[in-house]
Amino acid sequence: MSIRAKRLFKRIISYAGLFFFVLAVAMLWYQLRNYSLYDIAHTMMNIPLFNLIMACCACLAGYFALSLYDFLALHYVGEAKKVTWWKWMLAGMLGFAISNNAGSAVVSGGAIRYRLYTRWRIRGGDIVKMLTLSGITYTLGCAAIVVMGYFLIPADFFEQSTGASIGIHTLFIGCLTAILAYFAATIIFHKKSVKIGSLEFQIPTTKMAVLQMILGIVDGMLAGLVLYACLKPFWDIPFGMYIGLFIIAQNTGVFTQVPGGIGVFESIFLIALPDNVDKAAVFGALLAYRIIYYVLPLIGIGGLFFIYERWLRAHIKRILAEAKEKMGNVKEKIEHMPRPHLPHRREKK
Numbered sequence: 001m002s003i004r005a006k007r008l009f010k011r012i013i014s015y016a017g018l019f020f021f022v023l024a025v026a027m028l029w030y031q032l033r034n035y036s037l038y039d040i041a042h043t044m045m046n047i048p049l050f051n052l053i054m055a056c057c058a059c060l061a062g063y064f065a066l067s068l069y070d071f072l073a074l075h076y077v078g079e080a081k082k083v084t085w086w087k088w089m090l091a092g093m094l095g096f097a098i099s100n101n102a103g104s105a106v107v108s109g110g111a112i113r114y115r116l117y118t119r120w121r122i123r124g125g126d127i128v129k130m131l132t133l134s135g136i137t138y139t140l141g142c143a144a145i146v147v148m149g150y151f152l153i154p155a156d157f158f159e160q161s162t163g164a165s166i167g168i169h170t171l172f173i174g175c176l177t178a179i180l181a182y183f184a185a186t187i188i189f190h191k192k193s194v195k196i197g198s199l200e201f202q203i204p205t206t207k208m209a210v211l212q213m214i215l216g217i218v219d220g221m222l223a224g225l226v227l228y229a230c231l232k233p234f235w236d237i238p239f240g241m242y243i244g245l246f247i248i249a250q251n252t253g254v255f256t257q258v259p260g261g262i263g264v265f266e267s268i269f270l271i272a273l274p275d276n277v278d279k280a281a282v283f284g285a286l287l288a289y290r291i292i293y294y295v296l297p298l299i300g301i302g303g304l305f306f307i308y309e310r311w312l313r314a315h316i317k318r319i320l321a322e323a324k325e326k327m328g329n330v331k332e333k334i335e336h337m338p339r340p341h342l343p344h345r346r347e348k349k
Contacts (some may be wrong), residue, residue, distance in 0.1 A: 043284030047230055055229040055292050062222035063297055067092030068215055070113075071136055074122075075132035083120050091116045092304050097297045112335050126197050132201065133212075140182060140209070140214015143175035148217075151239025171248070183209055220247055227289040234281035235273070245272055245287065262290075 070092035074080040091113050099109030110131050117127050150172040189203045202339075204212070224246040228239065249268040267288050270279055 011265040026167075028225040041284070043234070043278075043281040044288050045162070046233075047231060047285065047288055051145070051229045051233060053290075054231065056296075057227045057287070058222050058225040058229060059293050062219060062226065062293070063096065063301070065120045065215065066096040069134040069219075070130065072137065072208075072211060073133045076133050076202075076208065077122075077126040078130050079126060081124055082122065083117070087116070087120060090187065090301075090304065090308065093297070093301045096168055097301045100299050101294050102227045111210055128199060129201060132205070132341070135215050136182075137212040138219070139216075140179065140213045140220075140245050141220050142176050143255070144213050144217050145220045146171060146175045146244055149240055149244030149247070152238070152244075168244075174235060220250075222292065223250070226293045227285070230292070231282065234285055235277050 004136065022221075067089040070088045071085075074088060094116075095109035095113045098112055106323060110127070112264070114124065114127055118161055119122065183206065186204055186206045186209045191203070192207070193200045193202045193239070195201075198276065221243065224243045227246060228242055231242075245268070249265045252264055252268055266283065269282065269286060273282060
């Protein structure tokens with residue numbers, strides 16, 4: 001590929017997020033054109049308090065599960081003993097809080113992890129390996145949820161639409177193939193490595209693969225429960241069907257490179273709605289989900305990171321001040337030390 005073609009390809013990718021965002025906004029407007037902002041706001045205010053509390057609890061548990069991505073990745077690179085529990089929790093939660101809102105998880109979440117982990121004496125190459133393993137963990141969990149959701153979908157659903165039936169069957173086969181291929185690789189290439197550029201990636205063990213899949217499933221389920229708690233009062237959908245739709249919508253938002261999948265995620269849910277469901281009510285629940293799962297964690301965890309940075313800066317200043325004081329005392333002692341009496345040398349005649 002020529003240099004001009006590469007530049008054109010990069011430009012297309014960079015503008016793809018904007019294109020999909022505009023397309024999603026247009027789809028949202030079309031779906032909600034018959035509703036007012038008052039209808040949507042009224043719906044958000046009518047979400048039961050118990051459901052909001054359940055959504056917040058699921059969100060808190062979900063971000064703890066997200067922090068375990070970093071814990072698992074630290075074990076993969078063999079650096080778990082270097083980083084204490086509160087550090088990998090801060091890095092994991094903050095990294096995902098930023099990447100969930102900003103999009104481009106490798107760039108946005110990776111940048112904050114690089115800043116923190118290099119400070120904690122983790123090498124740059126190991127950080128890249130950690131990010132790669134976390135991405136595989138997320139993909140593996142999503143694929144497993146889609147496979148489980150396939151068996152929970154009622155049989156009559158496939159008879160309603162031929163296109164939807166073909167799409168779901170294809171997605172199921174693709175996800176199942178990916179899971180089986182990954183586990184087969186951990187067995188066949190046990191204790192072997194793959195070199196990509198200057199980095200050498202060790203093939204994870206089967207035990208590690210099982211932990212990855214379990215963690216990915218738990219993370220996806222908890223994230224889905226946040227929206228499900230807000231959505232349940234307005235749309236009585238079986239959880240098995242819902243979680244499959246949630247994962248598809250979430251991953252579509254990720255692949256379109258739109259920050260936080262905003263607009264794309266909501267559009268998929270509104271398109272999938274039956275005709276007898278109030279779209280304004282569902283959109284209000286989607287907005288509540290956005291606030292609980294995206295905005296509040298970013299504010300809360302961002303605040304903790306700000307406190308940590310201020311504490312670290314004050315700690316460094318205190319150490320430098322103590323070192324300067326000790327150096328001053330040493331200098332003063334040296335100046336007041338008695339000079340040794342040296343005998344005069346006799347001049348040679």
